[in-house]
Amino acid sequence: MRKVFIDNDKGSALLISLLLMGMLTLLAIMAVRSSNTDMDLTFNQINADKTFYIAEAGAKRAVAKLNEDKTWNAGFSNVSFNDGTYDVNITDSTMVVALYDTVIVTSTGTTINAQSAIEMIVAPEYIYPFNKAMFADDSIHTMNGMLTDSYNSDSGSYADTRDTLWGDVGTNGTVTIENGCLIGGDVSSSNSDSGIIINGAPYIYGDTTSEAPVQVLDVIPDEEFSDARASYIPPSGLSGDYTYNAATGDLEVAKGTLTLGDGVYYFNSVILKNSASVEIAPGAHVVIYVENQVEVKNSGNVNNLGKPEDLVFYSKGDIVLKNGGDVYGVFYSTNGECDIRNSGQFYGAVVAENIVVHNSASFHYDRGLMDFWKRQTGRMLPIAWREI
Amino acid sequence: MKKLRNNKGYTIAELLIAMFITGVLAAAGFEFYISMHNQTLAQEEISDMQQASRASLQDITRTLRMAGYKIGSHDPYAINGDSLYIFFNGTQPVDSVLYYLADYSESELAGMASFPTGSTPHKLMKKVNSATAELFADYITDVTFTAINSSTVQVTIDVQAAQPDEDFVDNGGYRTFTALETVNLRNVAL
Numbered sequence: 001m002r003k004v005f006i007d008n009d010k011g012s013a014l015l016i017s018l019l020l021m022g023m024l025t026l027l028a029i030m031a032v033r034s035s036n037t038d039m040d041l042t043f044n045q046i047n048a049d050k051t052f053y054i055a056e057a058g059a060k061r062a063v064a065k066l067n068e069d070k071t072w073n074a075g076f077s078n079v080s081f082n083d084g085t086y087d088v089n090i091t092d093s094t095m096v097v098a099l100y101d102t103v104i105v106t107s108t109g110t111t112i113n114a115q116s117a118i119e120m121i122v123a124p125e126y127i128y129p130f131n132k133a134m135f136a137d138d139s140i141h142t143m144n145g146m147l148t149d150s151y152n153s154d155s156g157s158y159a160d161t162r163d164t165l166w167g168d169v170g171t172n173g174t175v176t177i178e179n180g181c182l183i184g185g186d187v188s189s190s191n192s193d194s195g196i197i198i199n200g201a202p203y204i205y206g207d208t209t210s211e212a213p214v215q216v217l218d219v220i221p222d223e224e225f226s227d228a229r230a231s232y233i234p235p236s237g238l239s240g241d242y243t244y245n246a247a248t249g250d251l252e253v254a255k256g257t258l259t260l261g262d263g264v265y266y267f268n269s270v271i272l273k274n275s276a277s278v279e280i281a282p283g284a285h286v287v288i289y290v291e292n293q294v295e296v297k298n299s300g301n302v303n304n305l306g307k308p309e310d311l312v313f314y315s316k317g318d319i320v321l322k323n324g325g326d327v328y329g330v331f332y333s334t335n336g337e338c339d340i341r342n343s344g345q346f347y348g349a350v351v352a353e354n355i356v357v358h359n360s361a362s363f364h365y366d367r368g369l370m371d372f373w374k375r376q377t378g379r380m381l382p383i384a385w386r387e388i
Numbered sequence: 389m390k391k392l393r394n395n396k397g398y399t400i401a402e403l404l405i406a407m408f409i410t411g412v413l414a415a416a417g418f419e420f421y422i423s424m425h426n427q428t429l430a431q432e433e434i435s436d437m438q439q440a441s442r443a444s445l446q447d448i449t450r451t452l453r454m455a456g457y458k459i460g461s462h463d464p465y466a467i468n469g470d471s472l473y474i475f476f477n478g479t480q481p482v483d484s485v486l487y488y489l490a491d492y493s494e495s496e497l498a499g500m501a502s503f504p505t506g507s508t509p510h511k512l513m514k515k516v517n518s519a520t521a522e523l524f525a526d527y528i529t530d531v532t533f534t535a536i537n538s539s540t541v542q543v544t545i546d547v548q549a550a551q552p553d554e555d556f557v558d559n560g561g562y563r564t565f566t567a568l569e570t571v572n573l574r575n576v577a578l
Contacts, residue, residue, distance in 0.1 A: 020417075027421075027424060030428070031428065034428070034431070034432065034435075038435050041439065045442065045446070048446075121458075381578065382578045383578060384457055384458050384575060384578075385453075385454070385457065385574035385575050385578065386454045386457045386476070386575075387450060387453065387454060
């Protein structure tokens with residue numbers, strides 16, 4: 001019996017094994033299929049993310065390129081980058097005139113099975129140099145009871161719009177404020193070492209910081225001076241009392257009143273003295289480029305019927321305002337000294353290399369100048385960004 | 389004919405042993421299959437959960453990156469608890485996209501598994517301008533929007549499985565997943 005049982009080689013082991021194996025294989029295939037889908041999803045996600053960053057890299061390279069050369073508009077084609085490629089298209093004012101100084105950068109990143117596109121709008125960086133009562137590249141020194149405050153010539157008279165704030169004083173270097181001064185505004189410097197020196201107990205109504213960002217001053221190109229020189233035919237626009245020296249290009253007003261008409265002027269120097277006054281013709285905007293110094297000494301009033309922005313001086317030399325009457329104007333000198341003292345009232349704003357204000361000079365910043373005369377710094381900055 | 393008359397058979401002992409062995413093998417096999425099945429289901433739940441949170445996060449990230457696009461001084465975004473408003477210029481001067489958590493209705497909850505107390509999930513909704521809010525993701529337990537600095541927002545999405553997993557002890561058997569992304573708001577950081 002036992003022998004029969006052992007000898008019995010009939011059986012279904014193979015069949016059962018095959019069945020079992022089949023079942024297990026099915027299960028395994030199902031599991032693999034399901035995880036394959038997950039893997040595909042993950043890969044797609046990775047590729048999509050990758051193309052996005054590739055596209056962004058292309059756009060950033062284009063911005064860097066535009067900073068080297070503003071007129072560059074060739075774009076990039078099929079540039080290999082990190083397992084993919086990017087294509088950059090540039091649209092500027094040579095293609096769409098309405099864009100003016102703005103450039104549209106469209107960057108497309110491509111990898112296997114995925115594509116992302118980014119649109120970046122790039123524009124020149126602008127600054128507003130007259131955003132403070134006075135700004136000096138190198139130093140500001142205020143002493144002997146000078147005061148700053150502000151008003152807004154766009155809204156009304158000084159009496160109506162006066163504010164004991166916004167008469168800001170700022171520099172990239174050192175600002176020294178002596179006893180008895182009253183700063184109706186913020187005091188800022190970009191020199192965190194010893195940018196602000198306060199002697200005694202002056203009044204500062206605003207905030208004080210020595211970590212302000214550096215403000216670029218050198219923003220008037222020389223061509224602007226030479227253009228003004230080439231286009232101005234002296235003595236056009238001038239009427240009333242004045243002396244103009246055609247040989248030297250010096251303008252001097254030693255008596256009476258000079259009236260300036262609308263337009264751009266160019267002089268070697270401008271000197272006002274002996275109670276001479278300057279008026280701006282009604283409705284006129286006057287811009288005067290001065291190669292050397294501007295001096296307003298012992299004079300009468302300057303532009304006291306108008307707004308500061310109607311009388312703008314761009315100078316390469318020193319600016320001296322002393323013992324004068326009321327002055328309404330905007331003074332800009334990138335490498336000159338500005339000396340304000342013993343004067344009546346000054347309304348407007350001053351930007352210079354060094355500024356000294358003393359002996360009870362009152363400085364009233366015109367808040368209407370905050371967005372006046374924007375200038376390009378030469379940099380191109382992205383101003384808007386979107387994924388398309 | 390000869391075969392028909394073959395009266396050789398299995399003894400009762402043989403049959404019992406064979407049935408016992410088959411039973412044990414079948415039980416083991418069944419157990420194996422059940423646990424495999426459960427694991428597959430749990431794995432699917434995990435995948436769904438991850439997929440839902442990742443997809444939502446990707447959409448939120450993409451929209452948030454664009455926040456502030458050409459809308460001037462308008463705020464680029466606003467966080468109000470678990471609601472996030474994103475503003476940019478698209479089809480309107482200022483488009484708004486709102487992501488927020490909404491509670492399931494009684495009838496919706498009735499059709500779902502019974503969640504342990506305190507872990508009832510919500511649905512993530514997306515509302516573009518004045519259009520009707522759309523269901524964006526299910527079984528979301530929480531979303532957090534945190535402003536890291538003026539141009540960076542961190543988005544966290546907590547999601548819970550739709551079905552409990554027998555092998556998982558915490559949270560009443562409901563597995564959870566958290567997806568997190570730190571988004572750099574391109575238009576604010578320009």
